[in-house]
Amino acid sequence: MAGRRTPPSPGRDSPWGARAPAAVGPARDDRVPVRDKPGELRLYGLNAVRAVFARRPQAIRKLYLAQDRIAQLQPLLKWCVAQRVGYRVVDDVDELRRLAASTHHEGVVADVLREAPRTLDDWLAALPAGPCCALWLDGVGNPHNLGAILRASAHFGVSGLLLAERSPLALSGAAARVAEGGAEAVAMVRLADDADAIARLRGAGFILAATVVRDGVDVFAAPLPQRLVYVLGAEGEGMDASLAAACDLRVSIPGTGAVESLNVAAATAVLLAQWARARAVGRDTEGR
Numbered sequence: 001m002a003g004r005r006t007p008p009s010p011g012r013d014s015p016w017g018a019r020a021p022a023a024v025g026p027a028r029d030d031r032v033p034v035r036d037k038p039g040e041l042r043l044y045g046l047n048a049v050r051a052v053f054a055r056r057p058q059a060i061r062k063l064y065l066a067q068d069r070i071a072q073l074q075p076l077l078k079w080c081v082a083q084r085v086g087y088r089v090v091d092d093v094d095e096l097r098r099l100a101a102s103t104h105h106e107g108v109v110a111d112v113l114r115e116a117p118r119t120l121d122d123w124l125a126a127l128p129a130g131p132c133c134a135l136w137l138d139g140v141g142n143p144h145n146l147g148a149i150l151r152a153s154a155h156f157g158v159s160g161l162l163l164a165e166r167s168p169l170a171l172s173g174a175a176a177r178v179a180e181g182g183a184e185a186v187a188m189v190r191l192a193d194d195a196d197a198i199a200r201l202r203g204a205g206f207i208l209a210a211t212v213v214r215d216g217v218d219v220f221a222a223p224l225p226q227r228l229v230y231v232l233g234a235e236g237e238g239m240d241a242s243l244a245a246a247c248d249l250r251v252s253i254p255g256t257g258a259v260e261s262l263n264v265a266a267a268t269a270v271l272l273a274q275w276a277r278a279r280a281v282g283r284d285t286e287g288r
Contacts, residue, residue: 147178154182
């Protein structure tokens with residue numbers, strides 16, 4: 001039977017404090033699964049929840065966890081006690097599945113405040129000088145692809161994901177789980193106007209490279225600029241033709257031809273790895 005549990009509080013020297021606040025734990029009717037509330041996001045997956053706790057713990061509004069996750073999540077539970085944030089240990093695995101609307105909850109679900117996308121001006125103002133890579137996603141909509149793109153972006157140090165104002169793409173629980181914490185490491189930037197965004201990016205020293213299946217320069221042979229925006233389109237439809245035409249470069253990933261192309265998330269990882277390799281080679285050359 002599911003029920004609220006609080007860590008023991010044997011005394012003042014306990015890391016849990018002398019006693020747990022009475023407000024800890026949600027009310028009984030919170031056991032009913034709910035969808036995202038306005039301004040909130042339901043996350044699940046161990047690394048996704050840990051990443052939010054590490055970067056913006058104040059965003060956490062409620063926590064549900066399995067019994068076998070208590071030891072791994074003790075710092076988070078202690079924080080919940082101290083901040084009077086509701087949490088509950090859930091004994092029924094099916095209930096966690098219902099809460100997450102997924103079998104991939106990994107024993108932890110959290111309701112968190114959704115982080116608003118940044119404006120292009122704010123993002124550009126915060127960027128350091130020197131090498132920088134960003135991704136412009138045009139038409140990408142699958143949450144698992146978004147999650148894999150965020151994971152690769154975090155791994156290779158991408159500074160931001162740029163999204164047109166018309167794009168419906170937004171972070172979801174599924175995308176955050178697939179990103180394995182990467183959603184907290186990469187800024188999401190909302191663009192008000194494509195033409196204005198292109199001009200501002202060029203003014204900040206960026207070169208835009210449209211990624212195309214064919215007729216592009218071999219990305220492994222192309223001299224990649226230090227400040228680069230890869231523009232990626234949806235699988236099948238590709239990117240908007242006018243956006244592709246406005247880019248400075250067109251690059252392709254060469255292959256055997258046995259398949260038409262890579263999945264957009266797999267292609268992103270290849271493109272970012274090549275940009276990172278080019279930067280490493282450049283640093284090595286400068287040091288000689």
